[in-house]
Amino acid sequence: MPDRTNRPLKVGLLLPDTENQFDGETAHWPELAGMARLAEQVGFDSIWVTDHLLHRTKPDGGDVVIGGDLRYNEGPWECWSLLAGLAAITEHAELGTLVICNSFRNPAILAKMADTVEDMSGGRLILGIGAGWNEAEYRAFGIPYDFRVDRFAESIRIITSLLRTGQSDFSGAYYTTEDAVLRPRGPRPAGPPILIGTTSPRMLRYTVEYADIWNTWFSQSNNSLDGLRTLLRLVDEACEAGDRNPATLARSTAMAIEVADHTPSTMGVPLISGEPEALADELRAYAAAGISHVQVWLEPATPRGIEAFAPVLELLDQG
Numbered sequence: 401m402p403d404r405t406n407r408p409l410k411v412g413l414l415l416p417d418t419e420n421q422f423d424g425e426t427a428h429w430p431e432l433a434g435m436a437r438l439a440e441q442v443g444f445d446s447i448w449v450t451d452h453l454l455h456r457t458k459p460d461g462g463d464v465v466i467g468g469d470l471r472y473n474e475g476p477w478e479c480w481s482l483l484a485g486l487a488a489i490t491e492h493a494e495l496g497t498l499v500i501c502n503s504f505r506n507p508a509i510l511a512k513m514a515d516t517v518e519d520m521s522g523g524r525l526i527l528g529i530g531a532g533w534n535e536a537e538y539r540a541f542g543i544p545y546d547f548r549v550d551r552f553a554e555s556i557r558i559i560t561s562l563l564r565t566g567q568s569d570f571s572g573a574y575y576t577t578e579d580a581v582l583r584p585r586g587p588r589p590a591g592p593p594i595l596i597g598t599t600s601p602r603m604l605r606y607t608v609e610y611a612d613i614w615n616t617w618f619s620q621s622n623n624s625l626d627g628l629r630t631l632l633r634l635v636d637e638a639c640e641a642g643d644r645n646p647a648t649l650a651r652s653t654a655m656a657i658e659v660a661d662h663t664p665s666t667m668g669v670p671l672i673s674g675e676p677e678a679l680a681d682e683l684r685a686y687a688a689a690g691i692s693h694v695q696v697w698l699e700p701a702t703p704r705g706i707e708a709f710a711p712v713l714e715l716l717d718q719g
Contacts, residue, residue: 404445406719407719408683410446411683411713411716412444412447412494412694413439414449414450414654414696416701418452418455418474418476419476420474421701423701424662429477429485433486435703436490438703438707440492440493443717444713445693446493446494446526447486449486449497449498450498451497451498451499452479453475453476453478454536454541455476455536456473456537484516484520487520487524488520490521493524494526496527496595496695497527497528497529498615499615502551502556503531503544507554507556507559508562510555511563511582512562514527514559515582519585523588527563527594527595528595528596528615529552529559530603531551551575552606553606556596556610558577560610562577566581567580567582568580568582594613595612595614595652597615597616599620604634604635605638607638609642612649613649613650613652614635615651615653618656623670624670628689632651650693651690652692652693652694653686654697655697656672656696657697657709659673659705660699660705660708662700676711676715683716
């Protein structure tokens with residue numbers, strides 16, 4: 401395992417798992433696998449994928465009406481299939497989901513899937529999960545869109561019980577387990593750490609109750625440290641309201657960073673840019689604000705982008 405004792409925070413790479421994200425092209429498995437291996441080689445701490453089934457967004461960023469112009473469809477690769485492949489071809493980087501849509505899978509089966517990838521990776525999974533939001537993909541794939549947070553509230557109880565204790569008995573309005581047992585188990589007795597991505601008050605309550613890590617996407621902070629500090633205060637307040645020591649809940653955030661020439665970004669936020677020294681200083685500032693892990697979206701999201709970002713990691717390792 402590389403020595404990164406001086407690095408002030410963990411730095412992860414978001415893979416371009418959706419059409420047109422590979423600097424305007426679509427990355428297939430050979431490209432994604434190559435990027436994952438290169439990310440490990442240059443020193444990224446983790447590798448992340450998103451969990452969607454379909455995006456329908458106009459070039460101007462507006463939503464497409466359901467049943468509207470199919471030219472605006474963009475498809476991602478399936479998240480858990482990618483994770484299993486990444487577990488098999490990587491050696492030491494953590495593997496994370498940013499974030500699993502709770503509605504897409506039965507929670508007991510999701511726990512089973514998570515523990516399997518946990519074992520395949522030798523204990524490197526971070527299970528990021530959220531309530532879901534993108535109505536277009538729900539409608540397209542026949543998944544109920546109603547009561548998403550209510551469904552999450554039941555699901556997270558089942559998932560945490562199975563992963564942390566190996567058992568679940570639960571009867572709810574949406575999900576039921578009857579003496580469910582998770583066997584065999586992965587390498588960590590309590591399973592992988594659980595990350596919940598949210599900024600909403602109710603979901604923050606569940607984060608405080610169940611999660612090891614809180615996360616936000618860069619659109620929620622407008623990709624700025626000032627915007628992130630506002631959200632961090634909300635997390636602290638939620639911890640205090642839930643009688644949890646804020647120091648026991650790790651904080652993470654996605655960041656969108658420009659490192660080289662690229663096709664126009666579709667990320668919809670101002671990109672952070674600068675020379676490696678300036679980018680390293682920016683990441684140090686995030687660490688000083690209480691962030692322990694960042695997930696970096698690079699522009700371009702290609703091997704060239706990874707290589708351009710590598711000097712930033714070298715600078716961070718100097719402390």
